[in-house]
Each structure stands twice: as C-alpha cells, then as structure tokens.
Amino acid sequence: MQRPTIKTIAQETGLSIATVSKALKHSPQVRPETRAIVIEAATRVGYELNMHGVQLRTGKTYQVAAIMTAPGPKQNEWEGVEYAQLLSGISWALEDSPYRVSLYAVRNFEESQAVIKQIVSLKKADGIIISGTRADDPRIRTMQAADFPFVTYGTSIHNAPHAYVDADNEQMIRVSMARLVERGHRRIALLNPLSELSYGITRLEAYKRALEVAGLPYDPALVAHGRLTPAFGRENVLTMSELSNAPTAYICANEASALGAFSGFHERGLVHGRDAVINATDDLNVSQYFAPPITTYYLPISEPSSLLGAYILRRMEGEPPEALQTLLMPNLIERCDDRLNPNR
Amino acid sequence: MQRPTIKTIAQETGLSIATVSKALKHSPQVRPETRAIVIEAATRVGYELNMHGVQLRTGKTYQVAAIMTAPGPKQNEWEGVEYAQLLSGISWALEDSPYRVSLYAVRNFEESQAVIKQIVSLKKADGIIISGTRADDPRIRTMQAADFPFVTYGTSIHNAPHAYVDADNEQMIRVSMARLVERGHRRIALLNPLSELSYGITRLEAYKRALEVAGLPYDPALVAHGRLTPAFGRENVLTMSELSNAPTAYICANEASALGAFSGFHERGLVHGRDAVINATDDLNVSQYFAPPITTYYLPISEPSSLLGAYILRRMEGEPPEALQTLLMPNLIERCDDRLNPNR
DNA sequence: ATGCACGATAAAAACGTTTAACTTTCTTGT
DNA sequence: ACAAGAAAGTTAAACGTTTTTATCGTGCAT
Incomplete structure (x- = not known):
C-alpha cells in the first residue's frame, strides 16, 4: 500500500491531477463544490503533500x-x-x-x-x-x-x-550606568563582548556617553572585550580588582561572564555589595540563583x-x-x- | 545562466545523462576514462548535485x-x-x-x-x-x-x-557514593532527574545499592526527583537542610541543579565544606566557576x-x-x- | 564466417508536484 | 441568434535525479 499522491485523489474523484493540485492550494480556478470533493477524498485516503515533489518543481527548500x-x-x-x-x-x-x-x-x-x-x-x-x-x-x-x-x-x-x-543595548547601558552613578559609583567596569561585534561597539559608545553625562573620566583599564565565557569574567575581575583604583561595579554582558566575575570575587575575597557589585544582562533568568542574587536586565530569550x-x-x-x-x-x-x- | 545539471554535463561531453549520473557516483559500469571526462566537465562547469532531484527519485531526505x-x-x-x-x-x-x-x-x-x-x-x-x-x-x-x-x-x-x-550513571553513582562515604558522610542526598526517566531509575538503584554496600539505611526524604532546574536544586536544599538529620552531602544530577543548591546554601546560611558539600555531574565545565568550585564528574558534552x-x-x-x-x-x-x- | 557473451553506453520511465497553454462549456451583451 | 469572453477543467511539459531496460559494438570460441 503506497502513500497516496495527488494521482490517487485524481483517480478517486475522476478529476485530473492538475485540478486536484489547484483545489488543494485553494486556487480560484476551481469551484467550491469541486474543491469540497477533492478535500473529502484527500482526507479519506489520508493524503499528505510530498515535499520532495514540490521542492523539485518550485525550487523552494522550505x-x-x-x-x-x-x-x-x-x-x-x-x-x-x-x-x-x-x-x-x-x-x-x-x-x-x-x-x-x-x-x-x-x-x-x-x-x-x-x-x-x-x-x-x-x-x-x-x-x-x-x-x-x-x-x-x-x-x-x-x-x-x-x-x-x-x-x-x-x-x-x-x-x-x-x-x-x-x-536595546544603547538604552540598557544608559539606564544601568545612570542607576549605578546615582547610587554613588564612580569607577564602573564594562565587561563587553568581542570588540568587532556590533553590540560591543554600541555598548561601548553608550558607556562613554554615559560617563560624559555623569562627568566621569573614561578609563580604558575598566573596559574589557572578549568571548563571553565565565573565564573571561573571572580573569577581568582578577586583574581589575588589583588596580590602585579598582572598580566598585561591574557590568557584565551576559550571565556566563557574571558567573565568572563571582568566581573572581571569591578568589580575591571580595564580597558582593561590600567591595563591589555586579550587574548583568540576563537571557536565561539564572542570575537569580547566584549567591547573592544580582540585579539584571532581563530579556527572556x-x-x-x-x-x-x-x-x-x-x-x-x-x-x-x-x-x-x-x-x-x-x-x-x-x-x-x-x-x-x-x-x- | 542556469545552475548546471547532469544534462549540462551530458551536452558538454556528448554522453547521455545516464552515463553521467553513473560516472559521478562511481558506478563500475562506466570506464575510468569516461569517468575522468565526466569529472573534468563537472568541475569545469561547477556542477553541484541537486538534492531535490535525488530526494524525489530515491525517497531519501538526507x-x-x-x-x-x-x-x-x-x-x-x-x-x-x-x-x-x-x-x-x-x-x-x-x-x-x-x-x-x-x-x-x-x-x-x-x-x-x-x-x-x-x-x-x-x-x-x-x-x-x-x-x-x-x-x-x-x-x-x-x-x-x-x-x-x-x-x-x-x-x-x-x-x-x-x-x-x-x-555511565551506574558507575558514576557507585564511585561518587563510595568516595563520600569514605570521607565520612552518612547522610547523602540525591537530587535526581524526573523519576520516569531511565537514568533517574539507574541512578536511584545504584544509590540504593551503594547505601547497602556501605551499611547505611535508605531514607526517601533524601531523594528528590524533578526537572533539573536551579529552582529544583534550591528548593530541595531548603527543605532537606531543615530535616532534623540533614544531609551532609548533595549529589546533583547536573550543573543547573548544583547552582540552585548553592543558592539554597546561601539562603540558609550554609557554608560549603563546613555544613555540607555538593558534588555534581557536569557537562559544560561550569562548576569550576562556582564559589567555591565543587567536585564534579565531568563528561564533556x-x-x-x-x-x-x-x-x-x-x-x-x-x-x-x-x-x-x-x-x-x-x-x-x-x-x-x-x-x-x-x-x- | 557465425553466433554469443560481455562491456559500455543510450534510451526511457519514474519519483510527485506545479503551471502554462489549451479546450470546453456557459454567460452575456448586442 | 451569435460572437466574445469568462469560468472551470484538462493536457502536457517540466523540475533533476536514478535505475531498469535496450542497444550496439567488440572480442572470442566454435
């Protein structure tokens, strides 16, 4: 018992395969009554469109x-x-x-x-x-x-x-910078994606503009670009926290780097909230399980x-x-x- | 300029499309010299097999x-x-x-x-x-x-x-249970996947057998089944740690539940290593960034x-x-x- | 020489669909 | 009453392969 094709329906209904084809795709060239007959036969024999035929004929791959x-x-x-x-x-x-x-x-x-x-x-x-x-x-x-x-x-x-x-990376950075500045932070680190990525650039520009608005200097030592792994977050906390003028806030571009930042905190004996804070962009709602949970900009993926x-x-x-x-x-x-x- | 087909090659070489097809799929029916001619023409015109034709003809989808x-x-x-x-x-x-x-x-x-x-x-x-x-x-x-x-x-x-x-869930549980028992643990919690999953059952059986070998009683209160989210890990730590006879070790079935378990530790004021420990199965090598890093059974995915x-x-x-x-x-x-x- | 098997290639059909072109029938306006 | 045109359906070709079957020389044994 072969799988039914439009030919099966054609034989079943006495129509031509062309009409069947048209009926099935709701062409205006076929009368409603005829279409009804075709549909009925199609469901009766359990017809399913064979994509291979369609693909060959139309060149579409779906x-x-x-x-x-x-x-x-x-x-x-x-x-x-x-x-x-x-x-x-x-x-x-x-x-x-x-x-x-x-x-x-x-x-x-x-x-x-x-x-x-x-x-x-x-x-x-x-x-x-x-x-x-x-x-x-x-x-x-x-x-x-x-x-x-x-x-x-x-x-x-x-x-x-x-x-x-x-x-909206621009707005997100603007808002989060303003919020941190308002809370007293003057040294804010930006853990950014690879610098060639478009959103890395957008974030950096927004970051610089926010500093300007707040009247704060731009310090390249507080900005890092890299693949957003936990290792990246960790390493940057390790180095930045050793600066004579260490950051008091870290903005992480995703939750993986934020997790790594925590790992860096732990290594250095830093306590979140006491020595510095971490904010992050979060796609997966996982930052709520960090210890302690951190403030995030959450966009459910x-x-x-x-x-x-x-x-x-x-x-x-x-x-x-x-x-x-x-x-x-x-x-x-x-x-x-x-x-x-x-x-x- | 259309995309070349076997027909193009046929015209180009003067052969039939049948021979071209056979030559391209290394059929023994075609002479090596003929095949060489076909291959040459194919590369010259930049021929690429059109899968739609193949799929329709053979019924394979690839x-x-x-x-x-x-x-x-x-x-x-x-x-x-x-x-x-x-x-x-x-x-x-x-x-x-x-x-x-x-x-x-x-x-x-x-x-x-x-x-x-x-x-x-x-x-x-x-x-x-x-x-x-x-x-x-x-x-x-x-x-x-x-x-x-x-x-x-x-x-x-x-x-x-x-x-x-x-x-190898059976071996993994056996080894990790033996290791924890050897280190003095008598109350070991198992954070397991959904009980209908095959590996949940395997792990539970191995867990029970390991208890038996160690001469320890089986306590259902120390076993949880559920979707392996951070929430699951967290909630179970929250409840189990309140038991009169709380576990001193947690075996988590993945890194997500382990992270959640940490969150539970934080909430209850438990310190890893002092009050209890967490071990986990890890696919993504992320547990190394927990604070502190935990012992895992790591299988790179x-x-x-x-x-x-x-x-x-x-x-x-x-x-x-x-x-x-x-x-x-x-x-x-x-x-x-x-x-x-x-x-x- | 004749027939035969064999090796290499060609011809043709088939997979299931869409669609351009054509035919037939029915409407409609004059 | 009749041509024109629309409506509804049919015919046939095409998409690019694979594969079965047919064809055609060629070499070989008889």
Whole structure:
C-alpha cells in the first residue's frame, strides 16, 4: 500500500491531477463544490503533500538555515548556551508553517561566511538567521547582494537596512550606568563582548556617553572585550580588582561572564555589595540563583527568538526589511540595592 | 545562466545523462576514462548535485531529525542549555556526509511522541536522535516497529536493544557514593532527574545499592526527583537542610541543579565544606566557576554528541544497533576534599 | 564466417508536484 | 441568434535525479 499522491485523489474523484493540485492550494480556478470533493477524498485516503515533489518543481527548500556559531568541541567553556532556547524559539515560531529549521553549526566567523555563501549560491535554504553581527558584516552584504531573505539577531552599523532583532543595548547601558552613578559609583567596569561585534561597539559608545553625562573620566583599564565565557569574567575581575583604583561595579554582558566575575570575587575575597557589585544582562533568568542574587536586565530569550522566526517568515513572503526591525528593552530586575558602600 | 545539471554535463561531453549520473557516483559500469571526462566537465562547469532531484527519485531526505525537548517559551528556567552543545556536536559529526540536522523542538513528552510518529510515517527524515529516554519508552517502540534508524541519548531499560550513547550513571553513582562515604558522610542526598526517566531509575538503584554496600539505611526524604532546574536544586536544599538529620552531602544530577543548591546554601546560611558539600555531574565545565568550585564528574558534552552523530550515520547505513551502544564514564574532577566536617 | 557473451553506453520511465497553454462549456451583451 | 469572453477543467511539459531496460559494438570460441 503506497502513500497516496495527488494521482490517487485524481483517480478517486475522476478529476485530473492538475485540478486536484489547484483545489488543494485553494486556487480560484476551481469551484467550491469541486474543491469540497477533492478535500473529502484527500482526507479519506489520508493524503499528505510530498515535499520532495514540490521542492523539485518550485525550487523552494522550505528550510530556514540557522547558523549557530559555537566554539569547537575541544573548547570546553560555558559559551553560547542560550542558543538552545534561541533555536527552540525559532522552531516554534515556524511550527504552523511548512518551514523547518535546518541547523548549521560553525566554529568561527570565517566558517559562517563560507557556509552562508554556499547556502545562498546553492539555494540550500529559503531563508537564513544569523547572530553575532559585526559593525560592517560581510555576510549581510553577501545575502543582500543575492537578494536572499535573512534576519539577524543583532544590529549592524554600516550595512544597508535589513531585518533584525536585538536587545536595546544603547538604552540598557544608559539606564544601568545612570542607576549605578546615582547610587554613588564612580569607577564602573564594562565587561563587553568581542570588540568587532556590533553590540560591543554600541555598548561601548553608550558607556562613554554615559560617563560624559555623569562627568566621569573614561578609563580604558575598566573596559574589557572578549568571548563571553565565565573565564573571561573571572580573569577581568582578577586583574581589575588589583588596580590602585579598582572598580566598585561591574557590568557584565551576559550571565556566563557574571558567573565568572563571582568566581573572581571569591578568589580575591571580595564580597558582593561590600567591595563591589555586579550587574548583568540576563537571557536565561539564572542570575537569580547566584549567591547573592544580582540585579539584571532581563530579556527572556523566547521574545527575540520568536520574533526572529516570525520575521524570517515575513521576509520570505517578500515583506521589506525596514518593517522588520525591533529593539527590545530588557526589564530591570533589582535584586540588590547596589549602593556604593561608603566605608569600603 | 542556469545552475548546471547532469544534462549540462551530458551536452558538454556528448554522453547521455545516464552515463553521467553513473560516472559521478562511481558506478563500475562506466570506464575510468569516461569517468575522468565526466569529472573534468563537472568541475569545469561547477556542477553541484541537486538534492531535490535525488530526494524525489530515491525517497531519501538526507535529514537527521534531532528532537529537542525544551520547556515552553513562558517557562523561564535555566533548563536544557546543554542542548546547544549537543546539537553542534551532532551537526559536526555529520559535516562530511550529505546529511543535515533538522531541528524539531517539542514542549513535552507527548509532543515528542507525536512528532516522531509523524516523521516515521511521513518519512520526513532518514534518522532520528532523541534524548530523555524512559524506562520503557514508547517512542523507541514506534521507531523499532517501523524499522526506522535512530539513536538515543540515554539508555532504556525494558526496550529491545537499540543504539544509544549515555553517561555511565551506574558507575558514576557507585564511585561518587563510595568516595563520600569514605570521607565520612552518612547522610547523602540525591537530587535526581524526573523519576520516569531511565537514568533517574539507574541512578536511584545504584544509590540504593551503594547505601547497602556501605551499611547505611535508605531514607526517601533524601531523594528528590524533578526537572533539573536551579529552582529544583534550591528548593530541595531548603527543605532537606531543615530535616532534623540533614544531609551532609548533595549529589546533583547536573550543573543547573548544583547552582540552585548553592543558592539554597546561601539562603540558609550554609557554608560549603563546613555544613555540607555538593558534588555534581557536569557537562559544560561550569562548576569550576562556582564559589567555591565543587567536585564534579565531568563528561564533556562534545564526546557523547559526536558519538550520536557517528552512530546515526552508521545506523542509517544499516549497521545493527547492538554494535552502537556506548556508556561513557565521566572524569572525576576533585576541586574540594569534601571530607565530613567533624565539628559541624 | 557465425553466433554469443560481455562491456559500455543510450534510451526511457519514474519519483510527485506545479503551471502554462489549451479546450470546453456557459454567460452575456448586442 | 451569435460572437466574445469568462469560468472551470484538462493536457502536457517540466523540475533533476536514478535505475531498469535496450542497444550496439567488440572480442572470442566454435
């Protein structure tokens, strides 16, 4: 017993396969009564569309490529863990569509560039979702040049307008700096992502501007750029806390680096709240379990991820990218008062 | 300028498309010289196999479905983060094959059952990788009944033999219990995954056996089953530490629950090493950044994940499942001496 | 020489769908 | 009453492969 095709339905109803095909996709060329007959037969025989036929005929793949940059297998650091939730969010957003998420794990930026070129030139997917955008991102240029639908998690700075979703890093840094300054802090450290990443730049600029507004000097020794691992947070606390003029507050770009910062505190015998405080951006709501729980700017990762899914669908439908740009402001969750300790 | 097909090569070489097809797949029916001509023409015109044609003709999808159970979007807990690494490991293992990882995110067990039935009956993939196996897993029965290639991350107990990869939970619990007992602990808590999961059962049995060997009584109040979130670890420490006869050691099934256990320590004013100790299973090498770092049984998730990829490939080639079963013993990483504090 | 097997290639069909082009029937306005 | 046009359906081709079957020389034994 073979799987039924439109041919089966055609025989069953006495119609031609063309009519069946049209009926199933609600073409106005077929009468409602005829369509009803076709639908009835289809459900009766348990018909399911065979995508391979469609794909060959139309050239569409019904795949959305998710490019996931994760460090190589030997690299045992807690990094990129939020990808799991990101991917599931995207997958759920595509649930009611015929599209599937196809995973492309790459080790670094160069590999992601190569993979994207391949997907675009060989049409291995109908849309692409990338993250880790740079100020001037060559992958974006590749996709734009080929007029290929894509959405980025993260903004770019020098590229032509495109669809994106991102946290509102500028506002977040502005708000968090103002809050810390208001609480008496004068030496605030910024643990930032890799400097080539677009949001690293955005955050740094916002940081500098906030210092200016507060009338505080900019000290490069209080800014670090790197892969946002616990090791990164730890090492920077270890070095910065040894400065003659050590920071009294650390702003960490994610929860992994914040965890590492805590590890640095422990190593140096620093006590959170007494010697310095840590604030962080949090995607996974894990900072509430730190000891002590810290103040975070929390953006549940399900929000950007479902937007990414929705946007790539709309982009593939042909919607212009300008309509598909969103900055999400994370929620401030105050778990400490974070005031500067006057007798530290 | 269209993308070249085998027809292009046929015209280019004067051969028939049949011969070109055979030459490209190294059929013995075609002479080496002819094959050379074909290969040359193929590279010259930049030919790439069009999978849609292959898929329609052969019925193969060249997709490996990875079923990822993640809590729904509203559920903001740190859970399942190791999936990111798991997926990238699988993806890399398939890198040199024509197969791609297709992601199926599901919210719960029932959904995963439904999704698998669909994949199997509609042949939406050539192989499936699942995790979170149960003692008697209906999904495994579904796939076995349809003779569908699959590999599980986690063993089963009552199912017929199948391909799997898992940590050696039995040995791990035996070793860690012996080590804690040797260090003077008499009240050891077990923070276990959901009781219906196969490895939850394995761990519990091993735990009971270890108690028996050590001549210690089994106390159900020291065993908890649940979703391995930080909240779970925290809550159980909060309740267990209030027992008249509180545990002096906690064995946590993953790093998320261990983090939560620390949060519980902090809340109760317990000090690690003085009042009790925490040991954990760690996939992501994150426990080293806890304050203090704790002793873990560390299995870099890249190992099982690349095995999963390798096994599903071999399974799809027809290799019998019995040859594709591996238990991996995690490495003990001692970061504390974990001795029972006599004057606690 | 004749027939036969064999090796190498060609021809053709098939996988399941969409869609351009065509046919038939029915409406409608004059 | 009749041409024009719309409505509804059919025919046939096409997408790019693989694979079964057919064809055609060529070398070999008889």
